[in-house]
Amino acid sequence: MAMKPSDSRWLDWINVVLLVLAGMIVMTPTAWMILSSFKPSYEVIAFPPKLVFTPVIENYVTLSKQTPFLSYGINSLIVTFGSTVFGLLLGAPAAFVASWTRITWPAVVALMARMAPGTLFLLPWYVMFRQVDMIGSYWALILTHAVITLPIVIWVLLPYFDNIPRSIFEAAQVDGCSPFRIFRRIALPLVSSGLAVSAILAFVFSWNFFLFSLVLSNSQTKTLIAASFNFIGEGSTNWGGLMAAATIIALPPLILAAIVQRWLISGLTLGAVKG
Amino acid sequence: MASITIRNLVKNYGGVTVIPGLDLEIADEEFIVLVGPSGCGKSTLLRVLAGLEAIDGGELMIGDRRVNEVPAAKRDIAMVFQDYALYPHMTVRQNMAFALEMRGAESAEIASKIEEAARLLDIQPYLDRRPKALSGGQRQRVAMGRAIVRDPQVFLFDEPLSNLDAKLRGQVRAEIKMLSKKLKTTMVFVTHDQIEAMTMADRIVVMKAGVIQQVGTPEQVYENPANLFVASFIGSPSMNFLPVDIQADGLRLADGSLLPESLIARPSGDHGKLTLGIRPEHFELVQEGQGLAADIELVEPLGSDTLVHVSAAGQEVIVRVSPDLRPKAGQRIWLSPAAGKAHLFDPETEIRIDGTGKAD
Numbered sequence: 022m023a024m025k026p027s028d029s030r031w032l033d034w035i036n037v038v039l040l041v042l043a044g045m046i047v048m049t050p051t052a053w054m055i056l057s058s059f060k061p062s063y064e065v066i067a068f069p070p071k072l073v074f075t076p077v078i079e080n081y082v083t084l085s086k087q088t089p090f091l092s093y094g095i096n097s098l099i100v101t102f103g104s105t106v107f108g109l110l111l112g113a114p115a116a117f118v119a120s121w122t123r124i125t126w127p128a129v130v131a132l133m134a135r136m137a138p139g140t141l142f143l144l145p146w147y148v149m150f151r152q153v154d155m156i157g158s159y160w161a162l163i164l165t166h167a168v169i170t171l172p173i174v175i176w177v178l179l180p181y182f183d184n185i186p187r188s189i190f191e192a193a194q195v196d197g198c199s200p201f202r203i204f205r206r207i208a209l210p211l212v213s214s215g216l217a218v219s220a221i222l223a224f225v226f227s228w229n230f231f232l233f234s235l236v237l238s239n240s241q242t243k244t245l246i247a248a249s250f251n252f253i254g255e256g257s258t259n260w261g262g263l264m265a266a267a268t269i270i271a272l273p274p275l276i277l278a279a280i281v282q283r284w285l286i287s288g289l290t291l292g293a294v295k296g
Numbered sequence: 297m298a299s300i301t302i303r304n305l306v307k308n309y310g311g312v313t314v315i316p317g318l319d320l321e322i323a324d325e326e327f328i329v330l331v332g333p334s335g336c337g338k339s340t341l342l343r344v345l346a347g348l349e350a351i352d353g354g355e356l357m358i359g360d361r362r363v364n365e366v367p368a369a370k371r372d373i374a375m376v377f378q379d380y381a382l383y384p385h386m387t388v389r390q391n392m393a394f395a396l397e398m399r400g401a402e403s404a405e406i407a408s409k410i411e412e413a414a415r416l417l418d419i420q421p422y423l424d425r426r427p428k429a430l431s432g433g434q435r436q437r438v439a440m441g442r443a444i445v446r447d448p449q450v451f452l453f454d455e456p457l458s459n460l461d462a463k464l465r466g467q468v469r470a471e472i473k474m475l476s477k478k479l480k481t482t483m484v485f486v487t488h489d490q491i492e493a494m495t496m497a498d499r500i501v502v503m504k505a506g507v508i509q510q511v512g513t514p515e516q517v518y519e520n521p522a523n524l525f526v527a528s529f530i531g532s533p534s535m536n537f538l539p540v541d542i543q544a545d546g547l548r549l550a551d552g553s554l555l556p557e558s559l560i561a562r563p564s565g566d567h568g569k570l571t572l573g574i575r576p577e578h579f580e581l582v583q584e585g586q587g588l589a590a591d592i593e594l595v596e597p598l599g600s601d602t603l604v605h606v607s608a609a610g611q612e613v614i615v616r617v618s619p620d621l622r623p624k625a626g627q628r629i630w631l632s633p634a635a636g637k638a639h640l641f642d643p644e645t646e647i648r649i650d651g652t653g654k655a656d
Contacts, residue, residue, distance in 0.1 A: 188381035196395035
């Protein structure tokens with residue numbers, strides 16, 4: 022049945038209200054975190070909360086003076102960058118082969134591994150890395166974070182590869198290309214936007230992952246997110262410092278997401294609209 | 297340039313046999329058209345020739361070389377795909393250069409081959425464009441150019457005209473035919489369009505359910521179809537089929553009318569009921585009371601000639617007549633097959649029967 026214009030207008034309004042509600046639910050904690058990072062610690066947990074206050078930067082000053090935040094940041098970058106590259110190096114060929122052969126069960130296994138709780142992997146890894154004396158090394162963190170990045174890369178890239186007409190690969194075969202050359206010369210350039218989307222998502226998920234770094238890093242390799250845990254003490258918690266740390270930690274993924282949001286959305290919906 | 301020999305070729309998909317054992321000889325420099333309805337195995341056969349599908353049985357030779365286990369990349373064949381399959385991220389020039397680069401050709405050689413092919417196909421102005429900036433016809437030309445620069449032993453075409461509009465299709469059809477004469481390379485062309493098959497082929501291979509029904513020149517296939525399937529598939533509109541009873545005084549049709557023996561070579565032997573096949577253009581209008589009474593139901597003027605749908609001998613028959621006749625719906629006309637142009641088929645085996653009473 023055809024929809025009347027007035028019905029359509031109501032639906033538009035309902036959509037707007039739902040989107041605003043969803044936006045508030047998502048953004049309120051972020052706004053709270055950023056605002057609280059500019060409040061003195063005692064004001065962070067004051068009730069009722071103060072929306073109008075005099076901003077202070079003491080939390081950021083304390084953070085920079087009391088903790089080697091920059092080196093934690095570098096550690097985070099090394100681990101995240103390493104695991105993202107590792108995920109792309111393994112995940113892109115894996116997704117291509119899964120698409121080419123139409124055998125997707127390895128991709129499903131990879132996704133199940135991603136969905137399993139991190140603690141499932143943590144204990145065996147801890148034992149294994151201790152036996153080879155790798156606890157506290159960057160490699161241990163990069164390899165374990167690949168459990169986060171690899172399934173993301175595979176699952177983002179799979180519909181991109183599926184979307185390439187098969188005849189293009191076949192034309193390349195007839196043109197004398199080996200499967201590896203088809204992957205490198207034909208398939209990869211055609212999924213470049215998918216590579217960017219998967220790299221960004223892998224980066225963000227790895228950057229935000231807390232558990233492996235908490236257990237497998239040492240004071241030299243601790244990542245930002247694990248270091249922020251230091252602000253939670255047994256007797257008291259430095260809420261202002263914690264909020265300032267959380268704000269700094271959240272900035273790279275937020276900035277990345279803002280820069281590439283249009284790309285990200287089209288990339289994420291590619292599988293859904295595949296004809 | 298090479299001949300192709302296919303001996304007892306078998307192709308299965310899972311548990312389904314799509315080509316149950318096929319034999320075909322294609323001569324060097326020959327233009328062969330594989331034609332048949334959807335699912336007849338013609339594209340599968342082409343893909344097997346290309347090396348894109350594995351062979352489950354039999355032998356495939358290109359020239360003197362057995363290529364059963366040779367991958368597509370090493371068969372020295374070029375293929376034009378139905379959707380052209382141009383590399384979207386490369387320019388026309390890069391598309392055409394790609395196969396030569398894979399072969400390790402010198403850049404001067406690549407440039408000269410591209411120039412030569414571009415001139416032949418009249419695509420010089422588009423060499424630095426990407427495929428998405430080209431029309432369907434231009435893409436089609438580029439796809440051919442990509443094949444030509446390789447100077448392959450065999451060209452394969454997988455329904456390359458089906459995405460073009462009718463006018464362009466006719467034009468490109470003629471161009472491909474002329475190109476085949478210039479290049480003097482073995483060409484295998486797949487289509488479901490019998491007009492393409494008739495106009496382009498040196499020889500036509502008509503297929504059904506993975507089995508070759510007939511191999512012959514367009515004239516042979518049209519004039520002497522091997523069986524009911526070929527007779528109905530080749531020609532548009534299709535051949536008319538009427539059940540007849542062989543009697544001592546001639547061929548009796550379902551409505552009781554009698555066709556004189558002189559018009560059709562009477563088959564020897566005891567045949568009884570047969571199927572009479574007459575092409576729409578092989579009917580002649582005869583005087584009232586002679587031949588077959590036909591009531592006009594629909595008239596389709598095509599300009600150059602007119603198709604008349606009539607009800608005759610209890611079924612619909614299509615007749616092609618001169619537009620000057622100006623037939624009208626509701627009118628009764630009298631038809632007779634042109635002498636020597638009608639065919640008889642065995643309704644059980646579906647094979648055409650010649651005057652000796654044997655299948656051709």
